[in-house]
Amino acid sequence: xxxxxxxxxxxxxxxxxxxxxxxxxxxxxxxxxxxxxxxxxxxxxxxxxxxxxxxxxxxxxxxxxxxxxxxxxxxxxxxxxxxxxxxxxxxxxxxxxxxxxxxxxxxxxxxxxxxxxxxxxxxxxxxxxxxxxxxxxxxxxxxxxxxxxxxxxxxxxxxxxxxxxxxxxxxxxxxxxxxxxxxxxxxxxxxxxxxxxxxxxxxxxxxxxxxxxxxxxxxxxxxxxxxxxxxxxxxxxxxxxxxxxxxxxxxxxxxxxxxxxxxxxxxxxxxxxxxxxxxxxxxxxxxxxxxxxxxxxxxxxxxxxxxxxxxxxxxxxxxxxxxxxxxxxxxxxxxxx
Amino acid sequence: xxxxxxxxxxxxxxxxxxxxxxxxxxxxxxxxxxxxxxxxxxxxxxxxxxxxxxxxxxxxxxxxxxxxxxxxxxxxxxxxxxxxxxxxxxxxxxxxxxxxxxxxxxxxxxxxxxxxxxxxxxxxxxxxxxxxxxxxxxxxxxxxxxxxxxxxxxxxxxxxxxxxxxxxxxxxxxxxxxxxxxxxxxxxxxxxxxxxxxxxxxxxxxxxxxxxxxxxxxxxxxxxxxxxxxxxxxxxxxxxxxxxxxxxxxxxxxxxxxxxxxxxxxxxxxxxxxxxxxxxxxxxxxxxxxxxxxxxxxxxxxxxxxxxxxxxxxxxxxxxxxxxxxxxxxxxxxxxxxxxxxxxxxxxxxxxxxxxxxxxxxxxxxxxxxxxxxxxxxxxxxxxxxxxxxxxxxxxxxxxxxxxxxxxxxxxxxxxxxxxxxxxxxxxxxxxxxxxxxxxxxxxxxxxxxxxxxxxxxxxxxxxxxxxxxxxxxxxxxxxxxxxxxxxxxxxxxxxxxxxxxxxxxxxxxxxxxxxxxxxxxxxxxxxxxxxxxxxxxxxxxxxxxxxxxxxxxxxxxxxxxxxxxxxxxxxxxxxxxxxxxxxxxxxxxxxxxxxxxxxxxxxxxxxxx
Numbered sequence: 001x002x003x004x005x006x007x008x009x010x011x012x013x014x015x016x017x018x019x020x021x022x023x024x025x026x027x028x029x030x031x032x033x034x035x036x037x038x039x040x041x042x043x044x045x046x047x048x049x050x051x052x053x054x055x056x057x058x059x060x061x062x063x064x065x066x067x068x069x070x071x072x073x074x075x076x077x078x079x080x081x082x083x084x085x086x087x088x089x090x091x092x093x094x095x096x097x098x099x100x101x102x103x104x105x106x107x108x109x110x111x112x113x114x115x116x117x118x119x120x121x122x123x124x125x126x127x128x129x130x131x132x133x134x135x136x137x138x139x140x141x142x143x144x145x146x147x148x149x150x151x152x153x154x155x156x157x158x159x160x161x162x163x164x165x166x167x168x169x170x171x172x173x174x175x176x177x178x179x180x181x182x183x184x185x186x187x188x189x190x191x192x193x194x195x196x197x198x199x200x201x202x203x204x205x206x207x208x209x210x211x212x213x214x215x216x217x218x219x220x221x222x223x224x225x226x227x228x229x230x231x232x233x234x235x236x237x238x239x240x241x242x243x244x245x246x247x248x249x250x251x252x253x254x255x256x257x258x259x260x261x262x263x264x265x266x267x268x269x270x271x272x273x274x275x276x277x278x279x280x281x282x283x284x285x286x287x288x289x290x291x292x293x294x295x296x297x298x299x300x301x302x303x304x305x306x307x308x309x310x311x312x313x314x315x316x317x318x319x320x321x322x323x324x325x326x327x328x329x330x331x332x333x334x335x336x337x
Numbered sequence: 338x339x340x341x342x343x344x345x346x347x348x349x350x351x352x353x354x355x356x357x358x359x360x361x362x363x364x365x366x367x368x369x370x371x372x373x374x375x376x377x378x379x380x381x382x383x384x385x386x387x388x389x390x391x392x393x394x395x396x397x398x399x400x401x402x403x404x405x406x407x408x409x410x411x412x413x414x415x416x417x418x419x420x421x422x423x424x425x426x427x428x429x430x431x432x433x434x435x436x437x438x439x440x441x442x443x444x445x446x447x448x449x450x451x452x453x454x455x456x457x458x459x460x461x462x463x464x465x466x467x468x469x470x471x472x473x474x475x476x477x478x479x480x481x482x483x484x485x486x487x488x489x490x491x492x493x494x495x496x497x498x499x500x501x502x503x504x505x506x507x508x509x510x511x512x513x514x515x516x517x518x519x520x521x522x523x524x525x526x527x528x529x530x531x532x533x534x535x536x537x538x539x540x541x542x543x544x545x546x547x548x549x550x551x552x553x554x555x556x557x558x559x560x561x562x563x564x565x566x567x568x569x570x571x572x573x574x575x576x577x578x579x580x581x582x583x584x585x586x587x588x589x590x591x592x593x594x595x596x597x598x599x600x601x602x603x604x605x606x607x608x609x610x611x612x613x614x615x616x617x618x619x620x621x622x623x624x625x626x627x628x629x630x631x632x633x634x635x636x637x638x639x640x641x642x643x644x645x646x647x648x649x650x651x652x653x654x655x656x657x658x659x660x661x662x663x664x665x666x667x668x669x670x671x672x673x674x675x676x677x678x679x680x681x682x683x684x685x686x687x688x689x690x691x692x693x694x695x696x697x698x699x700x701x702x703x704x705x706x707x708x709x710x711x712x713x714x715x716x717x718x719x720x721x722x723x724x725x726x727x728x729x730x731x732x733x734x735x736x737x738x739x740x741x742x743x744x745x746x747x748x749x750x751x752x753x754x755x756x757x758x759x760x761x762x763x764x765x766x767x768x769x770x771x772x773x774x775x776x777x778x779x780x781x782x783x784x785x786x787x788x789x790x791x792x793x794x795x796x797x798x799x800x801x802x803x804x805x806x807x808x809x810x811x812x813x814x815x816x817x818x819x820x821x822x823x824x825x826x827x828x829x830x831x832x833x834x835x836x837x838x839x840x841x842x843x844x845x846x847x848x849x850x851x852x853x854x855x856x857x858x859x860x861x862x863x864x865x866x867x868x869x870x871x872x873x874x875x876x877x878x879x880x881x882x883x884x885x886x887x888x889x890x891x892x893x894x895x896x897x898x899x900x901x902x903x904x905x906x907x908x909x910x911x912x913x914x915x916x917x918x919x920x921x922x923x924x925x926x927x928x929x930x931x932x933x934x935x936x937x938x939x940x941x942x943x944x945x946x947x
Contacts (some may be wrong), residue, residue, distance in 0.1 A: 076797025084629035088636025117625040334571035
């Protein structure tokens with residue numbers, strides 16, 4: 001039991017440990033999910049919501065076991081439907097802090113329809129999409145983010161499908177907060193998750209998550225100590241787009257085309273300063289992933305203020321006088337026998 | 338002029354979908370209701386929104402039956418057909434009673450209309466009808482309309498359209514309705530536009546006077562008021578009543594009502610009705626698909642309120658997995674299935690009751706829920722109320738099976754007062770530590786939802802351990818949980834009313850069993866059988882799963898059991914399996930309701946062979 005109270009939010013002062021449930025965590029040893037779980041447990045005490053006012057909703061897949069391991073309310077729903085379960089919950093109980101945990105198969109394939117509609121509606125949910133570019137729980141089939149040519153159990157001759165770019169997809173669907181982080185970047189992940197949690201609206205965070213059993217090393221180039229500086233770019237609002245071991249490379253816009261140039265050769269006024277409120281630029285950044293020469297972007301690509309769906313929905317209050325209902329039932333036209 | 342007293346009459350107004358037949362029909366219904374007749378109505382819309390004018394596909398109809406005794410259905414064959422054009426005659430002629438009256442709008446039978454209706458150029462359908470024994474009154478209602486409003490600033494098209502009000506006036510005259518009342522109702526109907534109100538009143542009056550002056554009618558008809566239980570009445574359609582029942586019940590349960598829905602015929606009106614009632618506590622969410630419609634409702638129920646979803650067969654099929662989730666979560670959820678002709682897209686605007694198997698069995702795993710079905714439009718209120726009460730108090734999904742026939746059909750309803758409705762008590766958790774799957778005597782678990790302190794728990798569709806709700810793959814635990822969920826639903830039988838015998842002796846030779854929208858036709862058939870001296874009893878099952886506890890005793894008290902169904906024998910199949918009976922099945926799957934006469938004939942046949 002807690003004695004200390006966070007005065008501002010009128011909730012107990014928690015530690016990460018308070019958010020650990022009594023259930024044994026059962027992901028494969030070495031799974032990227034452990035790191036995400038830890039990061040979420042670390043940031044939850046900083047959000048200012050009580051445990052009972054926090055809910056984790058998930059679909060089906062390895063990632064969707066997540067709610068069992070957090071000592072808040074949790075609902076492990078069915079494949080692909082966490083978005084709509086969470087939307088119903090959030091619009092009927094706007095005061096709750098609602099998180100959606102999903103994966104690339106759950107969220108982009110079977111639940112793809114609900115994801116895009118959630119993005120356009122903008123309920124204040126925090127969506128964490130664990131992307132491992134494979135179906136893990138069903139043991140190794142190609143997913144909507146698997147790369148073309150990828151050999152999996154269901155694509156022994158190589159995957160012929162063009163993968164989704166989750167950030168481009170959600171931006172296209174009208175999401176107003178879009179970010180990416182990775183299981184191997186715990187500090188960056190916590191920062192990003194905090195921003196997502198504090199954002200008022202639907203925040204979509206793609207988390208690169210290594211499946212060491214069925215798709216080991218899928219993101220190694222971007223996350224490995226040796227290569228990440230060359231192949232990843234960490235973007236921040238108000239800061240220039242730079243990467244490389246010593247930030248020796250920059251990305252600039254020439255005729256609306258992103259180009260990689262040596263930072264030392266940048267002309268005055270040529271620098272591309274990241275503006276998270278500019279959707280056109282966010283769309284360009286999201287598309288870096290389509291070009292193998294470009295570094296993979298991490299951070300908040302897009303974040304703008306927008307009315308939350310639950311405010312527009314405005315669930316009606318509980319109390320209606322019975323008189324009014326009697327009038328309703330009597331109808332506009334009635335007669336006496 | 339002669340006044341002929343008759344017990345009941347069936348009138349059908351039929352014309353092009355733009356001819357205002359629904360307006361004439363509903364105004365005639367209102368005045369007839371105030372007059373004190375019992376009545377039943379059914380609108381008949383074309384499937385196409387704007388089918389080509391003048392064609393058979395574009396015919397819209399409104400049928401009303403009213404009488405001085407109780408009326409159970411909109412009727413089999415009509416005594417009076419008002420046909421605004423040749424197409425309306427063509428599509429309805431087969432359902433006019435022998436020697437019935439056909440009021441034809443002559444200008445709708447010109448060569449163009451005959452061609453559009455698919456008649457040959459030299460066909461004389463009205464003359465033909467007369468030869469067949471119908472009494473045909475060939476009147477130029479369009480002309481009356483034009484002359485009545487001559488000089489008013491109205492387009493020719495609008496002038497022509499006034500014929501529906503002329504027809505209304507004429508029919509009101511024929512059946513001795515109260516003219517002042519009809520005029521007042523007409524005024525109210527067009528209250529938003531005083532000029533239109535005045536014009537339409539003049540048209541109704543013109544129709545009335547037309548009846549009085551032309552010498553084609555030799556008699557007028559008198560249908561006296563029925564002796565209905567005294568009280569306040571209104572007209573209500575099935576979907577309206579269902580929506581009201583949900584609102585009333587959620588109020589009695591102290592829960593906010595949430596409907597997640599996706600448009601589908603014939604269920605969309607539930608969404609429309611509730612969408613109008615936001616200020617009275619109804620929250621509606623039009624989802625991106627059927628699955629989001631039900632899963633958002635599950636999210637609402639998880640949050641401690643009342644989730645409801647409404648659809649028709651194909652939509653229910655899409656929701657199936659989510660219904661299973663709600664069964665596992667053991668949360669309140671009301672699923673309304675307004676059945677239509679199936680399978681697949683089937684016949685969306687036509688009626689059928691072929692989703693009973695889907696309701697009772699249509700899920701993966703051992704996955705039982707409560708299934709209830711109203712028998713008439715007004716029963717939709719009580720059954721919707723009961724569905725909410727059972728769902729909330731027993732923490733289990735309930736499937737409500739209505740269908741297109743009662744959803745769109747309407748009848749007078751002696752509506753209840755809120756204070757007389759039962760209280761609904763959600764089993765909200767109190768004890769800490771909270772055990773999500775600890776059960777009470779009815780095997781009902783307690784409901785704890787987000788926001789309730791120190792009751793945080795995680796639940797889902799995965800099999801869970803008894804009492805704690807933690808994930809469990811233990812074989813014996815699964816066996817136990819399957820039986821606990823099953824018995825929980827079985828125990829609901831103790832909370833529902835016993836099966837009533839509606840007509841006839843408590844035991845005897847013949848029992849007719851019905852469920853759903855066949856109630857009116859069966860009731861009429863059994864009444865007629867009694868008049869013909871045939872001993873027959875009738876039950877109509879509203880609680881289809883679990884069945885009322887006394888059902889088995891009733892079934893064993895009769896020699897012959899007749900089960901008429903608008904499917905190939907689904908209830909019969911279930912009763913055979915449960916009670917080892919050998920019923921006589923009487924089935925019709927034509928997208929149309931039973932005629933009372935069809936069931937009556939079947940009863941005669943059984944009686945003769947018995």
